[in-house]
Amino acid sequence: MNLKNKWVIYSIGGIVLVWGVSLIAAKILVPEWNPPKRHTGFILNEEADAILKQSCFDCHSNETKSYWYNKMPVISVLLARHIQEGRKELNFSEWEKRPESKKKKAIRKSLEEIIEGEMPLPPYIFMHPEAKIDGNKLEFLKKIAKTKWDVEPELEEQY
Numbered sequence: 001m002n003l004k005n006k007w008v009i010y011s012i013g014g015i016v017l018v019w020g021v022s023l024i025a026a027k028i029l030v031p032e033w034n035p036p037k038r039h040t041g042f043i044l045n046e047e048a049d050a051i052l053k054q055s056c057f058d059c060h061s062n063e064t065k066s067y068w069y070n071k072m073p074v075i076s077v078l079l080a081r082h083i084q085e086g087r088k089e090l091n092f093s094e095w096e097k098r099p100e101s102k103k104k105k106a107i108r109k110s111l112e113e114i115i116e117g118e119m120p121l122p123p124y125i126f127m128h129p130e131a132k133i134d135g136n137k138l139e140f141l142k143k144i145a146k147t148k149w150d151v152e153p154e155l156e157e158q159y
């Protein structure tokens with residue numbers, strides 16, 4: 001076998017190996033991509049929940065959508081980590097499990113994370129520009145949070 005052929009075979013082998021290991025690692029991090037538990041009822045109201053669904057549910061619920069890049073090497077592991085950590089912090093599909101005080105806290109924290117530009121995670125917004133919560137959406141979420149839960153962010157807006 002000449003040197004060039006060898007090199008091609010090694011590269012392909014390397015890619016396949018990294019790919020395989022990434023898929024297995026992602027599977028270990030998130031063994032069940034979408035567990036069956038769903039939240040019926042509303043977290044805020046119909047319109048506000050639609051915003052949360054579009055911007056937060058891929059990491060904070062059991063309704064994570066699949067995208068073409070989900071199975072790309074390395075990306076799949078990063079994604080699985082985000083989903084695993086995101087659900088651990090806050091899983092909207094298990095909303096009913098939270099006592100009232102924790103629901104309020106989650107809503108306040110969520111508003112604060114959005115104001116600070118921490119959520120949705122910036123790399124996610126890069127891939128899903130429609131998930132960005134702009135000023136209008138934020139004002140709307142704040143209004144519903146106030147009327148439904150009597151909750152306000154304890155932060156000044158920075159933009």
Ligand code: HEC
Nearest residue numbers: 055056058059082085086089090109110113119120121124
């Ligand atoms: C791409 C995945 C992803 C998306 C999309 C996402 N989050 Fe997160 N979220 C995470 C991860 C990972 C953590 C835990 C690590 C951290 O705090 O940065 C987290 C943590 C949080 C926390 C807890 C923060 C704390 O310090 O207590 C809140 C609240 C939160 N997210 C709200 C939201 C809201 C609201 C949205 C939608 C507007 C959203 N997230 C969208 C991945 C995501």
